[in-house]
Amino acid sequence: MTLDDIAAPGPADRIHGGWLGRIAGNMLGKPVEQGEVWTRERIDRYLRRAGALPLTDYLPAPPDDGGAGAPLRPEWPECVRGRIHGSCRDDDIDYAVLGLDLLETHGFGFSTEQVGELWLTRLPYLQTFTAExxxxxxxAGGLRPPLTATCGNPYQEWIGALIRADIHGWTRPxxxxxxxxxxxxxxxxxxxxxxxYGAMWAxxxxxxxxxxxxxxxxxxxSLTVIPASSRLARTVRRVASLHEAGVAWEDTLTTLAAETAGLGWIHIVPNAAVLTAGLLYGDGDFTRTIALTVRGGLDTDSNGATAGSVAGVLCGAAAIPRQWTEPLRDTVRSAVFGFxxxxxxxxxxxxLRLAQAGA
Known part of the structure; x- marks a missing residue:
């Protein structure tokens, strides 16, 4: 279903669509979240062998003969089609939940220090990764922002801040x-x-x-809020220009992979390229958007989650195909205390209440 097929959804349906899309996209990408192993080519080989191309549902379970080509993430039994009974816990969802708690607790005028206090209070240390x-x-050692971001942190330009950004978009429609x-x-x-810039852009x-x-x-x-000269902005514009020129999705990703080589599979810049390509070539179709984004590789669950959030807001919850939403059983597993x-x-x-309060 595309945007042309439905009436414009209201704010409540769009916000609900954002939450559902984020969770569904995250679940779709979770089994193959290891970009140096699960490359775009390997993901497609896996899907082709399972008869799952085009991809229109959650990933199929690995074959019994061990022919998956590489081990899936340990969480895969909770994330593949036919075995999903509510969402599995993941940091990409934890931060959306934590962001909601932040705004409910401190309002839109929250400080960076209050974000940190909430992490220490609500989020277990071992459920954080890389920059976080x-x-x-x-x-915990007593440092305050901005030193918390720069001291002993080689991950400062990785994707972590982007996955925390959805709540700020949902509450400022x-x-x-x-x-x-x-x-x-x-x-x-x-x-x-x-x-x-990745968080601001998202x-x-x-x-x-x-x-x-x-x-x-x-x-x-979205590009108007970040410096036009930043590598992130230049990469997003590069993907858009290739799409506009009629270059195929596969060739666009091959070009961007060469141009961002050496940054690593969790760096924000190559992942923004995969995400942008998924959104543009998905062309407003929810299933195609998250499928292409996850098939693009790299940080598949984070990219799938953000692509699903954008696509879910664009189309609204009612327009998301049921194969993505019904297995979730309207339930979130979260490491955030109390949720x-x-x-x-x-x-x-x-x-929605926050969005209405901030209008």
């Missing part, structure tokens, strides 16, 4: 500038440079999706 773990360790400023206050706890992208007629318009608006087992619909309702 470094920042958590620095917080149609206002990318304010969404980006909120995301920046969150991001500087653990990131610098393109790592911070928040603005999700915010813009509430009023944009399609993904290209949302992407164009495990909460209803997805309840999270969406609480987010």
């Amino acid at each position: 773990r470094a920042a958590y360790r620095n917080l 149609g206002d990318p500038g304010r969404a980006a400023l909120q995301a920046r206050r969150d991001a500087v706890l653990s990131h610098t440079g393109n790592g911070v 928040a603005a992208l999700i915010s813009a999706a509430f009023t944009a007629p399609g993904p290209r318009h949302a992407l164009d608006r 495990d087992g909460v209803r997805i619909s309840a999270l969406a309702e609480r987010t």
Whole structure:
């Protein structure tokens, strides 16, 4: 189903769609979340062998003969088609939940220090990774922002801040500038440079999706909140130019992989290329968007989650095909204290109240 097939959804349906899309996209990408092993080519070989191309549902279980080609993530039994009974726990969802708690607790005027305090109070240390773990360790050691982001942290431009940005887009619908400023206050706890720009870009992208007629318009608006000369902005524009020129999705990703070589599979820049390509070549179709994004490789669960959030806001919850939403059973597993087992619909309702309060 595309945007042309349905009436424009309202804010409540779009926010609910964002939550559902984020969780579904995360679950789709989770089994192959190891970019140096699960390359784009290997993912497609796996899907082709299982008869799952085109990809229109969650990943199939690995074959009994051990022919998967590489081990899936340990969580795969909870994330493959036919075995999903509610969402599995993941940091990509934990940070959306934690962001909701942040805004409910401290309001839109929250400080970076309050973000850190909430991490220490609500989030277990061993459920943090890369830049977030470094920042958590620095917080526990008594450092304050911005030193929490720069001391002993080689991951400052990785994807972690981007995965925390959705709540700022959902609660500032149609206002990318304010969404980006909120995301920046969150991001500087653990990131610098393109790592911070990634969070601002994602928040603005999700915010813009509430009023944009399609993904290209949302992407164009999102680029207005970050420096045009940044590598992140240049990479997003590069993908858009190749798409506009009629270059095939596969060839676009091959070109960008060469141009971003050496940055690593969790760095924000190559992942932004995969995410942008998924959104543009998905062209507003929810299933195609998250499928192409995950098939693009790299940090598959994070990219799938953000692509699902944008696509879910664009089309609304009611338009997301049921094969993605029904297995979730309206339930979130979370490591955030006090939120495990909460209803997805309840999270969406609480987010809507914040969006209305901030209007």
